[in-house]
Amino acid sequence: WVEAADAREISAALIAGLDSGEGDGEEEYGAEDSHYMNLAPPYHCKNGPIESIEELLLVQGVTAELLYGTKEKPPLAPLLTIWGDDGKINLNTADVLLLQAMAEGLDQKIAEDMITFREDEANKEQLAAPEWYMATPSYPRDIVISPNLITSESHFFTINALAESNELQKIVS
Numbered sequence: 001w002v003e004a005a006d007a008r009e010i011s012a013a014l015i016a017g018l019d020s021g022e023g024d025g026e027e028e029y030g031a032e033d034s035h036y037m038n039l040a041p042p043y044h045c046k047n048g049p050i051e052s053i054e055e056l057l058l059v060q061g062v063t064a065e066l067l068y069g070t071k072e073k074p075p076l077a078p079l080l081t082i083w084g085d086d087g088k089i090n091l092n093t094a095d096v097l098l099l100q101a102m103a104e105g106l107d108q109k110i111a112e113d114m115i116t117f118r119e120d121e122a123n124k125e126q127l128a129a130p131e132w133y134m135a136t137p138s139y140p141r142d143i144v145i146s147p148n149l150i151t152s153e154s155h156f157f158t159i160n161a162l163a164e165s166n167e168l169q170k171i172v173s
Helices: 004-018 033-037 053-058 064-068 096-100 108-119 121-128 130-135
Strands: 161-165 168-172
Touching: 053 064, 096 108, 108 121, 108 130, 121 130
Parallel strands: none
Antiparallel strands: 161 168
């Protein structure tokens, strides 16, 4: 999606935007209040937790194209959440792109095989442990996902509801 240098800049700007604001000093890549106050229109750096995915558009370097995708590049927004406090990704619910991002060398085919494995009723008991991915038949044994990144449980869920009446539809998330 983005070049490594741009990703570092966005990450640093996001970290700077999440901090408490103490010191308010410029980091090597991250922007603080002085950057945002020089924009038109000016606004203050959040210096606190993100309350909606759309709020990321206020972070230096995050563009609508990056967040919502283009014809050529998939969106980042569906891979993000504002919920949770441990920073871990549930391997039992992660989609193909998110699985691919978990470790270098984890390609689309392996990620799709992981999803097939977890959807197989015969494997349900194994899914309680986050290391279940290693039991996927095609999974290369030399690729290890950091245990600090993964979990096999979630505490927050999204519910999508569709209501229909005659020809009217309403979708609520």
